[in-house]
Amino acid sequence: MTETEPAPSAVRSGIGEDAGTRPGRARLALAVASAVEGVPGVALTAGAGVAVATQYRGGRVDGVLVDADRVTVQIVAGAWPLPRLVDAVRRAVAVVLAAAGDGRVVDVHVADLDPDALRP
Amino acid sequence: MIRLFNRLLAFVVGAALFGAGALVVIEGLWTWTNSGFVWIPGDQWLRNFETTAWSAPIVIAISAGVGGVGLLLALGELRPQRPRMAEYRTDDGITWLLLRRSAEGHLSRRLSRQVPVSPVRAGLWPGPTQWRLSIRAKAATSSRDQLEQAARAELDRLHAPPRRRVRVRATGATAPPA
Numbered sequence: 001m002t003e004t005e006p007a008p009s010a011v012r013s014g015i016g017e018d019a020g021t022r023p024g025r026a027r028l029a030l031a032v033a034s035a036v037e038g039v040p041g042v043a044l045t046a047g048a049g050v051a052v053a054t055q056y057r058g059g060r061v062d063g064v065l066v067d068a069d070r071v072t073v074q075i076v077a078g079a080w081p082l083p084r085l086v087d088a089v090r091r092a093v094a095v096v097l098a099a100a101g102d103g104r105v106v107d108v109h110v111a112d113l114d115p116d117a118l119r120p
Numbered sequence: 121m122i123r124l125f126n127r128l129l130a131f132v133v134g135a136a137l138f139g140a141g142a143l144v145v146i147e148g149l150w151t152w153t154n155s156g157f158v159w160i161p162g163d164q165w166l167r168n169f170e171t172t173a174w175s176a177p178i179v180i181a182i183s184a185g186v187g188g189v190g191l192l193l194a195l196g197e198l199r200p201q202r203p204r205m206a207e208y209r210t211d212d213g214i215t216w217l218l219l220r221r222s223a224e225g226h227l228s229r230r231l232s233r234q235v236p237v238s239p240v241r242a243g244l245w246p247g248p249t250q251w252r253l254s255i256r257a258k259a260a261t262s263s264r265d266q267l268e269q270a271a272r273a274e275l276d277r278l279h280a281p282p283r284r285r286v287r288v289r290a291t292g293a294t295a296p297p298a
Contacts, residue, residue, distance in 0.1 A: 047219075080277065081277070081279065082208075082218070082278065082279055083208070083210065083279055086208075086216045087210075090214070090216075107215075107216070107217070108216040108217070109205070109216070109217045109218075109219065110216070110217065110218040110219065110222070111219050111222060112219065112222045112225075113222055113223070113225075113226040115226065115229050
């Protein structure tokens with residue numbers, strides 16, 4: 001299913017004018033991506049093979065897959081320790097979902113470990 | 121490896137089925153026009169089928185061959201596959217996943233840096249309660265302890281479960297790393 005590209009204002013604010021209602025998949029994915037990219041040491045990735053991404057008419061959000069009942073976030077980890085980093089990602093996504101009144105489950109996949117950032 | 125094998129096998133079987141199907145269609149059309157067989161020696165094959173006994177050595181040999189290939193394929197599919205993802209569970213029941221291949225690449229890179237041997241190949245089997253790690257390196261056998269210690273330290277950093285089995289195979293070099 002494709003959706004229209006969200007308005008820039010909606011992208012910036014994360015939820016946009018749909019706050020209080022269930023936002024569209026694309027808008028939610030963009031808001032989640034924005035929140036995750038704000039976590040230090042984290043980069044989103046669609047990964048190799050089957051891409052983890054949300055597609056909409058005119059674009060796609062790599063590293064965020066919004067399904068019917070869950071949001072999957074796929075990252076490249078660039079900071080230790082991993083559990084703390086994943087927890088920070090999960091909390092960032094939870095804030096977005098809570099603001100949108102969305103009860104989807106959050107899955108975090110660590111697709112890669114950045115060798116340069118993970119020096120001892 | 122098994123995925124590549126499956127793809128190759130699917131291609132070969134698909135190509136063979138397509139070729140055989142096309143040939144049968146052509147021969148069928150040709151026979152329909154009462155022109156006989158074109159490329160297939162159909163009459164001879166039919167005679168062979170009618171005159172060869174089930175107990176003939178060629179029948180038994182072909183049956184055994186086909187059965188053997190089938191058994192190999194079945195065993196290859198039934199063999200336990202390494203999980204694609206390492207699964208982590210936190211105390212509050214939350215789960216997150218780490219791609220196994222990334223973890224293996226990370227381990228190889230890190231071990232190569234810490235113990236100057238190359239190449240280091242890491243094979244990880246991340247089970248729910250136990251991780252198994254196999255290290256293969258071109259190094260002197262005296263490097264084995266160093267590699268194992270480094271591997272265990274890296275598993276700590278990856279927050280592997282407490283139950284771990286690390287196996288190091290160091291071959292192909294006579295002197296320890298400088």
